[in-house]
Amino acid sequence: MENPSEETPARWESLPSWLLTQTANHAHRLVADGFSSVHARGYHYRLLATLEELGPASQAALGRRSGIHLSDMVATVNELADRKLVERAPDPSDRRRNIISLTAAGTRQLRRLEERLAERQDELLAPLSPEERLRLTDLLSRLLDHHNRRIDTPEEPWR
Amino acid sequence: MENPSEETPARWESLPSWLLTQTANHAHRLVADGFSSVHARGYHYRLLATLEELGPASQAALGRRSGIHLSDMVATVNELADRKLVERAPDPSDRRRNIISLTAAGTRQLRRLEERLAERQDELLAPLSPEERLRLTDLLSRLLDHHNRRIDTPEEPWR
DNA sequence: ACGAATCGTTGGGGGCACTAATGATTGTGA
DNA sequence: TCACAATCATTAGTGCCCCCAACGATTCGT
Incomplete structure (x- = not known):
């Protein structure tokens, strides 16, 4: 039969x-790991980066741009606001909205x-040559x- | 590492x-999604596949082979055993162990x-040619x- | 025979993605 | 203009995967 020892690759291990x-x-x-060294996680980075890109914006707008779900936005903004990395202020022109801005x-x-x-x-791509990195x-x-x-597919099926 | 200049997508979106x-x-x-259509998830597949590959084995052995953490093994085996997809029996030759086997x-x-x-x-790789799939x-x-x-740190520095 | 290692188990936690429901507000069109 | 639809923020919860610490029971190594 097969080689029943230890170093055989399981079948699924070559699946894309x-x-x-x-x-x-x-x-x-x-x-x-890198993020946690400054007490942050992915959502924090994504929100801060999106905020810098868009400028002050509503949570909904930031969520759409960053891919962070609206309901996760709340906690993420809370966490950053607690640390004064971000400010949350009501939007006078639309009282449903908060305007989040970067401090x-x-x-x-x-x-x-x-x-x-x-x-x-670099650490991630260490074993690859520059050309291979580009290809990847x-x-x-x-x-x-x-x-x-x-997934996005804004519906347009008619006309 | 070039400058993608105009029409910048969010900066991080080009990071590997x-x-x-x-x-x-x-x-x-x-x-x-495919798994859930038969009421399963990743761990279930990994455990069943490992079980077929190894034959009846202890939870620890299955965990090592499948990459499922020992503490997650318990629940996974429970779930599969509840549905009679797997059997859990004590190992008479080592009373610490359970022998898990495929039904x-x-x-x-x-x-x-x-x-x-x-x-x-195929769906995953849809936009790629066969050569590109191989390269990827x-x-x-x-x-x-x-x-x-x-990460593994194969222990052998010792004799 | 002893301490060290292994096995199963319990009970957590973190991170990311997602759903459902709600109240408040704004918009829209008939 | 007014009822209805849509949007926004929030709360509360789920699922999956990965990981950690501790425990009793057992077996192994020396």
Whole structure:
């Protein structure tokens, strides 16, 4: 029969979905590690970065741009606001909304997070040559684009 | 590492760690979706597949092989045993151990899960040509190998 | 025979993604 | 203009995967 010993690769271990999710686990571990060294996690970075990109905006707008679910936005803003990295103020022109804005401390924190993030990219791709890194990011970008489109799909089926 | 200049997507969206984790999210969604159509999740598949590969084995052995944490093994085995997909019996030769074995129904379930899994691989890689798929899996495999080695710490420095 | 290691189990936690329901507010169109 | 629809913030909860600490019971190594 087979080799019943230890180093045989399980069947699923060559499946693209497995390779992808497991490699992503490592990536996540690396990045989360860097983030945790400044007491942050992914959502914090995503929110701060989106805030810098958009400028002051409502939680809903930030959620749409950053991919953070509206209901997770609340806690994320709370956490950042507690640490004065972000400010939450009512929108006078639309009383349903809060306007979230970046503080100076928030900007500094964002810079730190970007540093940690950049450091880890190299660690993540360590075994690949520069050309291979480009190929990988290209392939992944295309996959991601494809699946994002399949999900966003603003409905237009009529006309 | 170039400057993507105009029409900047959010800065982080071109980072390898982002591409990887987000693509993995799509992969996970696809697969989990297939699994859930037969009332299963990733751990169930991994356990059943490992069980078929190893034959009856202890929970610890199955955990090591499948990458499922020992403490998660308990619940996973419980869930599968409740549905008679797996059997848990004491090991007479080592009373610390349980011997887990696959039932006929478990094998049938495994076949179903493998079907769902295979179906989704194609969906996942849809936008890529056959050559590109090979390149992607090759690159990912190398990344995964690299990071797995850095973590496993195979104990052998000793005699 | 002793301490060290292993096994199963319990009971947590963190992070990310997601759903449902609610009250408040704003918009829209008939 | 007024009823209805849509949006916003919030709360409360789920699911999945990964991980940690501690425990009693058992077996192993020396």
